[in-house]
Amino acid sequence: MKEGLIIKLYRERAGLTQTQLGEGICSVTHISKIERGITQYSSEIISLICKRLNIDLNQELEQYELLEKKLNEWLEVMVKQQLGELDTLKEEIENNAYIYLSEVQNSYRILLARYYFFKGNLQKGKEILDSCLQQLGLLDRYDKHLLEHTLGIYYISLGNIKEAIKHLTNINPIEYNNHEFYYHLASAYHMIQAKVKAYHYGNLALSYFRTTNNFKRMLDTETLMLIQMGYNDIDHFEDTVERYHALIKSCKTYQEDVKVVNLWHNLGVDFAAKNLFEEARDAYEKALEGCYTLSLPHIELGARRGFVHCSIHVGHTEQTVLEKHIQLGRNLAKNMKNDTYLHVFHLLEIMLMHSQSETYYQYLETTFLPHLREKGQESLLMIYEKEIFHYYRRSSQYEKAAELANKYMSASL
Incomplete structure (x- = not known):
């Protein structure tokens, strides 16, 4: 088949028809079948064709295979x-x-x-x-x-996770040998908090990266799997933090600076999920320090959001500093055309200027949460649904609070 493609390319370059190329050598039908790779042919015929085209077929095959x-x-x-x-x-x-x-x-x-x-x-x-x-x-x-x-x-x-999963689950691993896609599936399922699926596909990705001696991606996958195991495991959270620090140390040893930044970001997420806002803020700050020297816009968006959010909870950070972080985050989201984070930084601005006022919760309930549900952004959805759950309880909106509680109880079964 490759021989036929090469002959067709050089025939067209020479401006010859199939009839002209085959004249005195073979029929136009035979030339057509050779070019399409659907017939057997003698070495003598191929030799005559290549002589007319002035090509060395073996050299051309080497270039094609290269x-x-x-x-x-x-x-x-x-x-x-x-x-x-x-x-x-x-x-x-x-x-x-x-x-x-x-x-x-x-x-x-x-x-x-x-x-x-x-x-x-x-x-x-x-x-x-x-x-x-x-x-x-x-x-x-x-x-x-x-x-x-x-x-x-x-x-x-x-950040359109539902659309990502739709495409990734269309892949047949038997017909497609780049099983790196398992890692992207694991990442997508992680983002919608489907922990069992995220861990399962992470395990498949880890096996593939081990087989292909891809150390960098092994670190990525081990990090992702660590998040699935440690996110809600309060009893063993100290062990989880130790594993984070061990991975950070390994990444520094191999000068994997990007992965160090990502690990600090993920550790910040884990701390914040347990309301350890001061520890989370410090982790996010370390992630941002890495983003200043490396071009990591996606990590920077999450780290900047986390730093501002946790700083507001903790206090002690000047308002002008947080306003600058919000503006930087908004500019980055605009450049990346990321609607989700444009909402995020607008919400943080409301939170900073008006504390957690009715305006904040109204925007959260009517605009931001519906957007997150539509996009399948479960990681952010969990953070902000937790906030509005406590608001519903404080404001005696018990039916809405119960509805949210039932959602997460059902998901845990």
């Missing part, structure tokens, strides 16, 4: 987060003559979208994916799964 190899390497460095090699491989791929063949063009374009995600250009990446979706019927099975995986990554980045 392109396939480079595309696989490009995906591998994305999975392993070896960002220093991204641009070099992109250049090598785009300089290969066979990049414009439809048989490799689809894989290339989907990987190019993920490349732009790494570069922080979500809009450019999504435009490419939209064009791939328009040609969905022309994609082979592997490329369809690659597209679903990349769309899942995109929607996780946007």
Whole structure:
């Protein structure tokens, strides 16, 4: 089949019809079948065709196979987060003559979208994916799964978890050998507080990363699984904190600075869930310190929200400092087109200026909570539903309080 694609490429470059190429060699029907890879052919016929096209078929096959190899390497460095090699491989791929063949063009374009995600250009990446979706019927099975995986990554980045899960659960692991998608499924289920599913898919991802010797992603997955085990485990919370610090130490040893920042953020989430607001604020502050030197917009959004929220609970932080954090968070959310965090920082501004007034709870109940439910943002939903539950109790709205309590009791069964 590869031989046929090569012959077709060079025939079209030479401006020859199939009839002209086959003249004196074989029939136009035979040329057509060779190009489509649906017939057997003699070495003599191929030799004559290549002579007419002035190509060395063995050398051309090497270039075609090199392109396939480079595309696989490009995906591998994305999975392993070896960002220093991204641009070099992109250049090598785009300089290969066979990049414009439809048989490799689809894989290339989907990987190019993920490349732009790494570069922080979500809009450019999504435009490419939209064009791939328009040609969905022309994609082979592997490329369809690659597209679903990349769309899942995109929607996780946007915080649209329901849409992310819809795409990621369309993937057949038998037909798609990049089982990194299990990690993204685990992350998505974590975000909607589906702990059993998050742990299950995390375990599958961990097994894959171990098999592929991907130490960086093993750390990511172990962190994610730690959250599932320790989030509500009050009796063993000291052990959970110790495991966080052990992972932070390991990441520092291997100079995994991004993962250190993420661990501090997640530890802040765990502290805040247990109303240990001072400890949570300190953890969020350490995460923000890392964000100042590294470009980590998604972590920065969560860490800035957590720092302001916990600081308001604890006190001791000047209002002007918190106002600056809110404005920085709002600007970042605007740049990322993240509607959820635009709501978050508006809500924090109300909380800071008016304490937890009726205005705060009205916005929370009528605007923000419905938005979180629509987007499937269960991590934030749990934080703010807990707040409004206590408000309902204080304001004698017992039916609403009971409804929320029943929701979480049912989820725990």
